[in-house]
Amino acid sequence: MANITLYELPGCPYCAKVIDKLNQLGVEYDSIEVPRSHGQRTEVEEVSGQTGVPVIVDEEHGVDGMAESDDIVEFLEGNYA
Numbered sequence: 201m202a203n204i205t206l207y208e209l210p211g212c213p214y215c216a217k218v219i220d221k222l223n224q225l226g227v228e229y230d231s232i233e234v235p236r237s238h239g240q241r242t243e244v245e246e247v248s249g250q251t252g253v254p255v256i257v258d259e260e261h262g263v264d265g266m267a268e269s270d271d272i273v274e275f276l277e278g279n280y281a
Contacts, residue, residue, distance in 0.1 A: 249265065
């Protein structure tokens with residue numbers, strides 16, 4: 201099982217940026233596709249406190265629900281590069 205869980209929405213350019221970085225670094229991750237409607241994104245809201253994506257959870261590094269693609273990419277580079 202992968203250490204990272206990514207909450208994403210297909211076609212989301214911010215999610216694609218994170219996925220590209222994960223793939224570039226060869227990091228295994230589990231993907232959870234969220235509903236298109238923000239009102240139905242209860243699972244990602246429970247994890248991160250908001251309904252936007254992408255959001256990652258990385259138990260190994262104590263990340264409970266990091267949002268914002270730039271922050272996630274920086275985190276990945278700092279911990280997996």
